[in-house]
Amino acid sequence: MLSAIGTHGPTVSPTTMMVLNVILFIIGVWLLIKPQDRKQTWLWALLLLTGLASASRIAMGFIPNVMPVTILAVMVGSKFGAQRGFAFAILVTLASNAVLGHGWWSLFQILGWGSVAILASMVKVHDEEGILSMSQLAFASLWSVPVFSIIVSLSIIDAGMSPIEFGLYLVNGLLYDLLHFLGNLFFAMWFGQWFERLLNMNQPHHQIVQQENGHVSTF
Amino acid sequence: MMRVATLFLALVLFLPLAQAASESSWTHEFEDGYITTKPLVIEDSVFVRTSGFWTGDARPVIAAFDVQSGDEHWRFTSQTSLQHDMAPLLYAEQGSGGCGSWQDLLIVGWADGKVTAHSTEDGSLVWENQTEIDQIGITGSMLIEDDQVIVPTRTGLSSFCLADGEEILNVDVGFIGWRNGVTAIEEGFVFGDESGNLHTVLRNGSVFSTHLGEGKIRHAPLDTRHGLFVHLQTEEGSTLFLNGSVLASVGQSPAIPLMHENRIYAATSDEWISILCDEDTCSIEATEPFHSNGELALRIVGTEIEVWAHSNTVSGGWGIFNQTAFVRMENFSFNTYGTAAPGFGPGVIAYGNDAGVLKVTFESSEPLGEEKTSVNILGGIHYAAVISLFLFTCYSLAHRDIKQLTKVGSAFLLLIAIAVVPELSLKLAEQTSPNGEAEWNPSWPDEWLGTQVIVFEIDGVEHTIGGLEPQQTVYDLTMIACDELGIETEIEQQYFGAYLVSFNGSVGDGWEFSLDGSRSQVGMTEAQLNDTSIVEWRPA
Numbered sequence: 221m222l223s224a225i226g227t228h229g230p231t232v233s234p235t236t237m238m239v240l241n242v243i244l245f246i247i248g249v250w251l252l253i254k255p256q257d258r259k260q261t262w263l264w265a266l267l268l269l270t271g272l273a274s275a276s277r278i279a280m281g282f283i284p285n286v287m288p289v290t291i292l293a294v295m296v297g298s299k300f301g302a303q304r305g306f307a308f309a310i311l312v313t314l315a316s317n318a319v320l321g322h323g324w325w326s327l328f329q330i331l332g333w334g335s336v337a338i339l340a341s342m343v344k345v346h347d348e349e350g351i352l353s354m355s356q357l358a359f360a361s362l363w364s365v366p367v368f369s370i371i372v373s374l375s376i377i378d379a380g381m382s383p384i385e386f387g388l389y390l391v392n393g394l395l396y397d398l399l400h401f402l403g404n405l406f407f408a409m410w411f412g413q414w415f416e417r418l419l420n421m422n423q424p425h426h427q428i429v430q431q432e433n434g435h436v437s438t439f
Numbered sequence: 440m441m442r443v444a445t446l447f448l449a450l451v452l453f454l455p456l457a458q459a460a461s462e463s464s465w466t467h468e469f470e471d472g473y474i475t476t477k478p479l480v481i482e483d484s485v486f487v488r489t490s491g492f493w494t495g496d497a498r499p500v501i502a503a504f505d506v507q508s509g510d511e512h513w514r515f516t517s518q519t520s521l522q523h524d525m526a527p528l529l530y531a532e533q534g535s536g537g538c539g540s541w542q543d544l545l546i547v548g549w550a551d552g553k554v555t556a557h558s559t560e561d562g563s564l565v566w567e568n569q570t571e572i573d574q575i576g577i578t579g580s581m582l583i584e585d586d587q588v589i590v591p592t593r594t595g596l597s598s599f600c601l602a603d604g605e606e607i608l609n610v611d612v613g614f615i616g617w618r619n620g621v622t623a624i625e626e627g628f629v630f631g632d633e634s635g636n637l638h639t640v641l642r643n644g645s646v647f648s649t650h651l652g653e654g655k656i657r658h659a660p661l662d663t664r665h666g667l668f669v670h671l672q673t674e675e676g677s678t679l680f681l682n683g684s685v686l687a688s689v690g691q692s693p694a695i696p697l698m699h700e701n702r703i704y705a706a707t708s709d710e711w712i713s714i715l716c717d718e719d720t721c722s723i724e725a726t727e728p729f730h731s732n733g734e735l736a737l738r739i740v741g742t743e744i745e746v747w748a749h750s751n752t753v754s755g756g757w758g759i760f761n762q763t764a765f766v767r768m769e770n771f772s773f774n775t776y777g778t779a780a781p782g783f784g785p786g787v788i789a790y791g792n793d794a795g796v797l798k799v800t801f802e803s804s805e806p807l808g809e810e811k812t813s814v815n816i817l818g819g820i821h822y823a824a825v826i827s828l829f830l831f832t833c834y835s836l837a838h839r840d841i842k843q844l845t846k847v848g849s850a851f852l853l854l855i856a857i858a859v860v861p862e863l864s865l866k867l868a869e870q871t872s873p874n875g876e877a878e879w880n881p882s883w884p885d886e887w888l889g890t891q892v893i894v895f896e897i898d899g900v901e902h903t904i905g906g907l908e909p910q911q912t913v914y915d916l917t918m919i920a921c922d923e924l925g926i927e928t929e930i931e932q933q934y935f936g937a938y939l940v941s942f943n944g945s946v947g948d949g950w951e952f953s954l955d956g957s958r959s960q961v962g963m964t965e966a967q968l969n970d971t972s973i974v975e976w977r978p979a
Contacts, residue, residue, distance in 0.1 A: 282938075283857060321946030323978070358845070395864040399856045405849040 237322050241314060244330065248310030251303050262300045265421045269296060270308055272418075274315035281320060285396045286403035289316075290336060290368055292415060294360040295352070297337030298345045299419050305337025328375040332368040339367060352416045354408070361404035369397050464800040465509030471497035474777075474791030476527040477734055478799075479545075480506060480784030481559065486545055487789070487797050490524040499524045501547055503562060506787055506799060513562035520551040525618060527580045527734070529588065530559070531601055536586020539602025541565075546588050552576025554590055554599060566604030570597050573615050579630065580620030580659050580695075591621040591630045596640050610646055612638045620659030620695070624667075631656020635671060651680050658695040661703060663716055670696050670705050677707055679714070681721050686714075692732045694748065694778075699737050702762060704746045706731035711748055713763050725763035728908055733778020749777040752908075754922040755792055757781060765911060770918040771798060825854045879973075893920045893974040897942045902926065913952055913966040913974055939963065939976075947978045 252266070269292055277287045289312055297305030313330045317323075343363075345356040373390055472489030479486040488501045499520050503512040517524075526548035533543045543559040552572035556565045570576060570592040579591035587598045587607055593615055598608040614632035621630040627641040635654045639647045654671040661668040666682025670693040677693040679686035690709030697704055703714040703721060711729040714721050731748035738745040746760040747769075755777050756770040769790075777792035790798045828851035835844035880903075883892065887905030893916050895902040902924050910916040921928050921942070929940040939950050953975045954966055968974070 284861075286853065286857070321941075323947050325947070354845075392864065392867060395860045395867060399853075399860045402849065402853040402856045406853045409846045409849045 240327070241322060244310050244327075245314055248307045248314065251307035251310070254303065262304060262419075265419050266296065266300065266304060266308060268421070269415065269418055270311045270315065273308075273312045277312070277316040278319045283403075285400040286406075288403075288407040288411065288415075289333060290364050290400070291357070291361060291404045291407045291412070293333045293337045294340040294345055294357070294364055295412070295415055295419060297340030298343075298360075299350070302338040302341040305341055306334040309333035309337055325372065325375045328372045332371040335371055336364045336367050340364075352412060354412060357408045357412050358405060361408050362401055364404065365397050365401045369393060369400065464798060466799075467504060467509060467511070467797045469500070469502075469795035469797070472499055472795050473793045474779050474795055474797060475525045475733070475793070476791075477736060477780040478782040478789035478791050478797060479528050479530055480782045480787050480789050481530050481543075482784075483507065484512060484559065485782070485784075485787075485789045485797070485799055486528055486530070486559070487791055488524060488528055488547065489795060490550075499549075501528065501545065501557070501562070503545075503559070504797070504799070506784065506789075507801070509799065515555075515557060515562045515564070517549055517551070517553075519553070520549040523575060523578060524550045526550075526577045529581045529583065531556075531583050531588065534586070534601070536601070538586050538600035538605065538607070541586075541601045544601065546581060546583075548577030548579075548581055548590055550575050550578060552593065554581075554588070554597075554604070556588075556601070556604060568597075568599055568604045568606055570609075571595065571611065575617075578618045579616060582621055582623055582628075582659075584623055589621050589623065589628055591616060591619045596621065596628060596630060596638075608640075608642075608644060610640050610644055612636070612640075612646055612648060614638075617655065618657040618695075622659040622662055622667075624662050629660050629662075629667060631658075631660060631669065637667065637669060649683065651683065652678065654678065657693070661696060661698045663698065663703065663721060665716060665720055668696065668698070668703055668714075668721065670694075679705070679712075679723075686721065687723055689726075694731045695734050697735045697737060697746075699744065704735055704737075704760075706735060706748050708732060708751075711746075711758065711760055711765070713746075713760070727760065727765040729758050729765065730908070731758065731778075734780035736780035736783065738783050747781055749779060749792070750908075751776050751778055754907075754919050756919070756922075757790070767911060768915045768918060770915075770922065821854065821858060825851065825858070828854060889971055891916055891968055891970065891972050891974070893917065894976065895920075895924070895926060895942055896975070896977045897926070897945055909970050910968055912968060913954060913963040916968060916972075916974055917952075917963060917976070942976070945978075950976055950978060952976045 252263070273289045273292045277289050280287050293305060293309055296308045310330050313326055313333065317326050317329070340360060343360070345360050346352055370390070373386070373393065376389060377386060469489050473491045474487060475490045476488060483506050485504045485506050486501065487504070489499050498516045498518055500514050500516045502514040504510065505512060529546040531541065531544040531546055533541060535541070542565070544565060545557045545559050547555045547557065549555065552570045553567055554570060554577065555567040557563065558565055570590060571594045573593045576593050577590060581588055581590045583589070583601070586601050588601055590597045590599065594613070595611040596608065597606055597610070599606055612632065614634050614636055616630065616632040619630050619632055621628050624639070627639055629637060629639045631637050633655045635650055635652050635656065637649045637651055637656065637660065641647075651669060651671055652673070654673040654677070656669055657672055658670060663681070669680040671678045671680055672693050676688060676691045678688050689705075689712060690707030692708045694706035701716045703716065705712040705714065706729060708730050709728070710726045711731065712723055713725040715724040729748060730750055730752050732751045733749050736747040738747060744762055745766070748758045748760065750756045750758055750768070753775060755775045756768045758768055759766045771790070775792055775794045779791040782789040786801055788800050828847055831847045832844065832851050835847050879888075883903065883905060890906045891909055892903065892905035904920045904923055907916070907919055907923065910919060917939070918928070927943050929944075930938065940946060942950065952963060952966075954968070955972055
């Protein structure tokens with residue numbers, strides 16, 4: 221099943237990868253459509269943001285670690301909860317890696333962004349009235365980086381890697397984590413409110429007006 | 440502000456596209472025949488001829504293509520020529536002389552002894568004439584002098600009027616020649632033969648011959664200030680002659696040498712050679728291990744000189760040298776054996792090889808310079824953006840506009856980080872990573888000892904090769920090795936420089952290389968190799 225164990229994690233055979241992708245996709249769709257009490261005002265917004273996040277991740281692939289996926293995972297998790305946030309993480313990873321390349325790392329990327337979304341569903345960047353807090357979003361730009369980075373880095377661990385080597389690997393990535401944080405902050409500050417409008421796109425108009433009035437920041 | 444942000448993001452996203460658009464090319468594959476001689480790039484056209492291995496009804500052709508689009512303008516097919524059509528194409532600019540006037544012509548010497556002149560516009564036959572054949576006809580390079588084209592024939596020399604093809608001079612020297620190009624000297628014309636003789640034909644038709652030695656003269660002699668230079672092919676290898684005296688003995692199957700200013704460049708199956716001619720004599724100044732047996736070409740890029748030599752090996756490609764040393768390889772996915780020099784035009788390079796593939800590239804004709812220019816443009820935009828955002832950040836701070844400050848400040852910090860993180864990260868990696876040494880794998884063949892070895896870990900499988908010709912950079916070795924191993928590569932010029940996108944279509948989370956066990960501080964095009972370097976490519 222796993223054809224080789226190397227310094228960069230197991231290399232998954234194409235068949236296994238395909239099966240894994242299908243299973244993950246089914247889980248993603250199930251998490252997405254699984255009924256909840258809330259009205260389904262989120263579905264189109266979530267699909268739209270999934271497409272946006274995937275496309276931007278592919279388009280910005282030439283600048284390492286700078287992409288809006290993490291900040292969107294935070295916002296989706298906070299707004300629609302852990303279940304939808306994790307579905308978002310699965311679908312974005314599968315869609316963008318279809319172009320960028322699938323592998324063992326795909327699983328860890330899903331876990332990384334999924335964990336960020338789950339944490340955001342608990343920590344929240346929206347207040348009790350559902351209004352986006354820009355200061356909380358800025359803070360989330362920071363805390364989401366180590367969460368994602370550490371989980372994704374676990375993909376490189378194999379039997380021959382010592383804790384010191386893993387530590388060195390993390391240290392070597394610190395500067396790129398900084399880049400990740402600054403990218404998150406940039407997308408939060410410049411596009412946070414726009415993403416929020418997309419998240420609210422199917423909400424009744426009076427609710428949106430109410431929330432707009434309470435905005436900390438508007439464009 | 441939203442519009443500004445969108446414009447900013449669009450600019451960032453489109454930068455790589457703009458850079459990618461600056462590198463374009465087209466390829467034409469001839470179904471039958473080698474391309475053995477240099478394609479000619481004349482104004483907006485590329486002219487090329489094919490030779491050899493045609494089968495059935497297929498015959499050798501000359502063809503003209505639009506240099507920009509690759510559209511075929513015209514094609515002329517010889518119904519009578521035999522194999523080995525390897526006389527280089529000759530362009531004659533329109534003019535007039537004692538025997539009449541002529542339009543722009545493409546002069547072609549054929550292996551069936553014909554000389555044909557074609558309109559460069561539509562390929563139509565303007566005139567033709569016949570030279571002597573002895574199993575085969577014309578195979579050497581011709582030249583134009585005044586209103587005549589001078590043709591080295593199989594058994595001697597002829598000249599024809601450019602206006603109507605009328606034969607003016609016909610000399611038979613009694614020896615057969617092969618790829619026996621002709622050179623004009625003060626007294627007349629000089630060429631060699633397959634018996635090691637050097638023939639000088641005066642303009643009145645008189646002939647003087649000199650026997651240099653047992654061997655074959657398969658190029659146009661070079662007229663240096665110290666006398667004629669000849670690279671004689673011998674049974675054991677080859678011998679360099681200057682003014683009739685032996686200069687040196689070198690490798691087998693010599694290429695066609697060329698001269699520029701005070702230097703002569705030559706090559707064999709074993710080496711590339713740079714010969715310096717000073718006040719007293721000419722002598723070898725530098726050699727580099729290389730395998731080239733065909734045409735050499737010279738290109739001047741700014742103040743730099745590039746000597747291009749086709750690598751006549753299965754991995755093919757073109758070696759590029761400066762006056763004394765190897766600089767880099769130019770490789771393509773269709774690389775294979777070849778002897779044709781590339782043809783150069785303004786911003787254009789036309790390549791041909793033994794697979795009958797013609798490739799024309801634009802703007803990247805000065806690859807290093809072009810890349811540098813692109814990087815400079817990107818760097819300039821980046822620098823201007825950083826300065827502007829810095830000023831804007833200061834402005835926001837002065838006005839205590841916190842909302843604006845967070846936006847502008849985040850963009851400013853991001854641009855700064857994009858500029859400095861890659862380099863800082865490499866330095867950090869160097870500090871924190873243990874200094875590894877590449878380990879020789881006992882399973883590798885002993886023949887690879889003392890050579891460069893490269894390892895690719897693709898989809899969990901290691902592909903390894905060694906014993907290749909020594910290469911200058913990780914990029915060069917990677918390209919050569921991938922050709923040998925049949926690994927497809929995809930490389931992009933990205934914001935941070937040349938970036939290896941995939942091996943055999945596998946992108947993953949990127950690829951990284953180690954050089955002699957350590958991470959390199961520079962990219963693959965800058966990472967220098969020594970003769971025993973071990974390079975390892977693995978998924979990031």
